[in-house]
Amino acid sequence: MRNKIGLLAIVVALGGILLPGCLKDKVKKTYTMYIPVYTKKTIVMSSINGDPGHALAKAGQIYIKDSYIYLNELNSGIHVIDNSDPAHPVQVAFLNIPGNQNIGIRGNILFADMYSDLLAIDISNIRQVKIIDTLLNAIPYRNFGQNENVITGWIKKDTTVDVETRTGTPIMYDVPGTPYYSVTNNAAAAAASSLGSGSIGLAGSTATMALVGDYLYVIPEPHSLNTINVSDPSKLAMSSAISAGYDIETIFPIRNRLLLGSKTGVYLFSLDHPDHPTSLGQFSHGRACDPVIADPNYAYVTLRSGTSCGGASNELDVLSAQDLTQVSMLKSYPMTNPSGLAKDGSVLFVCDGPDVKVFDASDPSNLKQLGSLQISGAYDVIASNHVLLVASPTGLDQFDYSDPSHIVSLSHLAISQNQQ
Amino acid sequence: MTKHILMGSLFVLCVTACFGQHAGRFRSDSYGGLSIGQMGSYGQVQTVNGLARGPWFVGLGAGLDYYRYRNVPLFLSATRDLLANRRSALFFILDGGVDLPWYKRTPLPYQNLTSSFRAGPFWATGLGYRWRFSDAGRRALLFSATYGAGKLTERQTANGGCYDPPACTINSGTDTFDYTNRTMRIGVGVEF
Numbered sequence: 001m002r003n004k005i006g007l008l009a010i011v012v013a014l015g016g017i018l019l020p021g022c023l024k025d026k027v028k029k030t031y032t033m034y035i036p037v038y039t040k041k042t043i044v045m046s047s048i049n050g051d052p053g054h055a056l057a058k059a060g061q062i063y064i065k066d067s068y069i070y071l072n073e074l075n076s077g078i079h080v081i082d083n084s085d086p087a088h089p090v091q092v093a094f095l096n097i098p099g100n101q102n103i104g105i106r107g108n109i110l111f112a113d114m115y116s117d118l119l120a121i122d123i124s125n126i127r128q129v130k131i132i133d134t135l136l137n138a139i140p141y142r143n144f145g146q147n148e149n150v151i152t153g154w155i156k157k158d159t160t161v162d163v164e165t166r167t168g169t170p171i172m173y174d175v176p177g178t179p180y181y182s183v184t185n186n187a188a189a190a191a192a193s194s195l196g197s198g199s200i201g202l203a204g205s206t207a208t209m210a211l212v213g214d215y216l217y218v219i220p221e222p223h224s225l226n227t228i229n230v231s232d233p234s235k236l237a238m239s240s241a242i243s244a245g246y247d248i249e250t251i252f253p254i255r256n257r258l259l260l261g262s263k264t265g266v267y268l269f270s271l272d273h274p275d276h277p278t279s280l281g282q283f284s285h286g287r288a289c290d291p292v293i294a295d296p297n298y299a300y301v302t303l304r305s306g307t308s309c310g311g312a313s314n315e316l317d318v319l320s321a322q323d324l325t326q327v328s329m330l331k332s333y334p335m336t337n338p339s340g341l342a343k344d345g346s347v348l349f350v351c352d353g354p355d356v357k358v359f360d361a362s363d364p365s366n367l368k369q370l371g372s373l374q375i376s377g378a379y380d381v382i383a384s385n386h387v388l389l390v391a392s393p394t395g396l397d398q399f400d401y402s403d404p405s406h407i408v409s410l411s412h413l414a415i416s417q418n419q420q
Numbered sequence: 421m422t423k424h425i426l427m428g429s430l431f432v433l434c435v436t437a438c439f440g441q442h443a444g445r446f447r448s449d450s451y452g453g454l455s456i457g458q459m460g461s462y463g464q465v466q467t468v469n470g471l472a473r474g475p476w477f478v479g480l481g482a483g484l485d486y487y488r489y490r491n492v493p494l495f496l497s498a499t500r501d502l503l504a505n506r507r508s509a510l511f512f513i514l515d516g517g518v519d520l521p522w523y524k525r526t527p528l529p530y531q532n533l534t535s536s537f538r539a540g541p542f543w544a545t546g547l548g549y550r551w552r553f554s555d556a557g558r559r560a561l562l563f564s565a566t567y568g569a570g571k572l573t574e575r576q577t578a579n580g581g582c583y584d585p586p587a588c589t590i591n592s593g594t595d596t597f598d599y600t601n602r603t604m605r606i607g608v609g610v611e612f
Contacts, residue, residue: 022567023457025488026600032593163597 027163034156038149039098044114045131047096048121050077054094056415062391063103064382065201068126069389070103070110071396078103078112080126086387086398086410093126098152099142104211105201109233111209111216115150116143118216120233135236138228141221204380204391205291205340210253215239215274217258222248225260227275239275245282254294254321261292266301266319268327283319283327291340291380297322298330298364302338302350314338316350318364331365340380342388347404349388351378356390358404370405373397444471447479449562453607455487462486464605468497475501481515488601489523489572493542501550508551515544519570534577540598544568550611562609569602 056079060072069081069089077100080093099115109132110121118138122130137143144151200211208219214231225244229237247263258277260267265284269277292301299321303313316333336353343349347370348361355372378392387410388399396413450467463486470479481497484490495517501509521537546566553559577594 023602023604025458025602026598028598028600030596030598 028160029163030158030160032156033159034154036144036151037153037155039152041117041148041150044096044098044150044152045119045134048131049128050094050096052080052091052093052127054079054091056091056395056413059391059393059396059415060101061103061204061207062380062382062389062396063105063201063203064384064389065105069396070105070201071391072101072103074101075099078110081396081413083387083398086400089396089398089411089413091413093129095121095129098150102207102209103201103203104209104216106211106230106233109230111211111230111233113139113142113209116140118218118228118236120230120236122233132234133236135228135238138226138236138238139218139220202382202384204382205252205293205342206250206380208249208251210251210258212253212256212258212271213274215271217251217253217277219244219248219251219260222246222262224248225251225258225269225277227277229275240277242277244269244279250291252292252294254299255296259292259294259299261301266292266299266327281327283329293341293343294321295343299327300341300343300348300361300364302335302341302352304335304338316341316367318367331367333367339378340391342381342383344383344386344401347383347401349381349383351375351381351390356381356388358401358407360404371407373399373407444473446470447472447477447558448612449477449479449609450611451562451564451607451609453564453605453609455485455603455605457487457601457603459488459601462488464607466493466607470497475504475511477511481517484522485570485603487570487603488599489521489537489574491570491572492520492522493570494518494520495542495544499548506552506555508549511548511550513544513546513548513564513566515542515566515568517542519572521572525574525576536575538573538575540571540573540600542568542570544605546605558612560611562607562611564605564607564609566605567603568605569600572599572601573597574599 056073058074060074063070067082067084069083071079071081073079075098077097078095079091082090082092097112097114097119100112102113104111108122108124110123112119112121116137116139118135119131120133122132210217214229216228216230218226218228220226223243223246224241226241227239229239244260245262245267248260248267249263250261252259256271258269258271260269265282267282268280270280271277292299299319301317301319303315303317314335314337316335316338318330320328320330339351341348341350343361346360346362348359348367350357350359354374354376356375356378357372358370360368360370375390375392375397378390380391382389386400386402388401390397393415395415398410400408400410448467448469452465454461455464464483466481466483468479468481470477477499479497481495483493485493495515497515499511499513501511503510518539519542520539523537525535527533544566545568546564548562548564550560550562574597575594576597
């Protein structure tokens with residue numbers, strides 16, 4: 001018996017010596033990679049007038065100017081929708097602009113990003129637009145090495161690779177969708193907005209580009225603010241590029257001020273010298289994603305937790321902002337998962353998870369909910385002239401809120417789900 | 421996974437039925453011990469119940485293994501005595517079956533993620549030693565040392581981690597991870 005125990009001991013010992021190499025775990029990761037397809041910029045820019053019937057597949061920023069809706073097709077271009085009759089919106093044009101995420105319009109000039117470049121486009125004839133100038137590298141964060149070329153498509157390819165096995169407690173591998181995983185759309189400049197100027201359109205609250213007077217203010221990446229002189233659209237010129245804060249997401253102009261919504265607060269900038277905004281301070285809140293809008297007396301900020309935003313707050317904060325240098329919290333309202341918001345007069349609309357909530361904001365310290373519109377995943381709204389425009393993954397909805405307590409649906413422009 | 425289990429169960433039924441026709445006796449081997457591999461040492465238990473005839477023992481085994489991701493091996497086990505006398509024996513072990521996952525990933529708060537595991541094949545081979553408490557008794561103390569591998573597959577789907585709200589759809593994606601966990605298992609057990 002001793003011999004057998006000895007034999008077993010020898011086998012175990014030999015195993016201990018020989019097996020470590022065989023004890024290495026094997027982890028294979030299969031993922032989908034996208035290989036960019038490049039096209040010469042000259043070719044792309046010469047074919048900017050696209051097919052008006054271009055399918056609506058991945059809606060992005062919304063923007064309104066006069067009787068038109070400009071709806072960004074994420075990274076592809078801009079749908080132009082004739083909204084003379086909000087009950088029957090009609091797609092009348094599509095502008096092929098690869099990499100586009102943002103829109104701003106002053107007079108007959110549309111400003112749009114094409115990845116890192118900024119285009120000034122004459123839209124006097126919306127069916128036959130003309131590019132009148134290009135500012136190269138205005139948004140350097142989105143320059144993916146395409147100086148002469150631009151990404152016009154992606155080739156999908158499934159790939160399997162060996163993954164190095166980490167020892168110790170099991171932890172998460174890189175996860176698709178996290179900031180560390182893939183190139184995201186983070187650095188986008190977004191739609192422009194301004195108050196008090198009849199020649200400038202109106203953007204949603206998630207914009208990261210704003211037109212004020214002769215200047216276009218752009219968040220090129222989450223820490224900076226670029227100022228571009230657009231007084232002569234045929235000669236776009238960078239005026240300044242400053243460090244503005246941390247994790248900046250949205251921009252909203254109010255009077256001669258800029259409010260920059262960040263994941264940790266709201267940064268305030270003065271436009272007394274419009275070519276070079278100067279910091280006035282900031283209002284801090286818990287970490288969360290936060291579109292911000294304002295009226296002359298109050299600022300409204302939605303805080304959203306989850307995804308890459310971090311934090312656990314889901315609320316609507318109303319800030320007293322009569323003196324923008326002395327912003328203070330007025331009241332906080334609990335929300336489900338709020339996103340974009342808009343205000344027209346005393347009516348406040350807030351995208352909140354499965355609904356768009358409607359509030360009577362006559363007294364900002366005591367908001368009264370008047371109702372809600374069931375639009376799942378709505379991410380941004382524009383309210384103007386008693387017509388509410390709601391953007392969601394399923395399409396573009398319009399409502400008549402002449403009577404805020406009895407809102408009437410006007411139309412629904414569907415997004416092709418099979419192309420998502 | 422259901423297909424694997426059904427095929428394995430069918431095979432076990434066939435084998436045990438064959439043994440049954442030749443008057444094999446019921447035997448139960450149960451072990452507790454460690455699974456040792458690159459990720460460290462984790463607890464494991466298993467039991468094999470089947471029929472023994474002569475130097476052979478064939479049975480259906482089930483276990484619980486905490487190596488890397490908790491899993492339940494379900495397998496057919498065959499052993500053969502190599503060197504035996506009345507009180508003790510050295511025996512060869514061969515196990516094969518499926519590894520069923522029993523693990524739920526808890527993503528970190530910022531990871532808007534869903535995860536699901538799928539079963540994969542499992543095998544192990546090694547040596548064991550049996551020492552009976554008495555010459556005539558059926559109870560015995562068991563020692564085993566096996567080397568093997570179990571495979572689990574995980575699908576991780578991100579649900580729109582997003583910086584700029586309209587851009588959410590771009591970031592969605594699914595990754596598939598195939599984990600082949602190679603371990604040495606040592607165990608102490610009893611036979612009835």
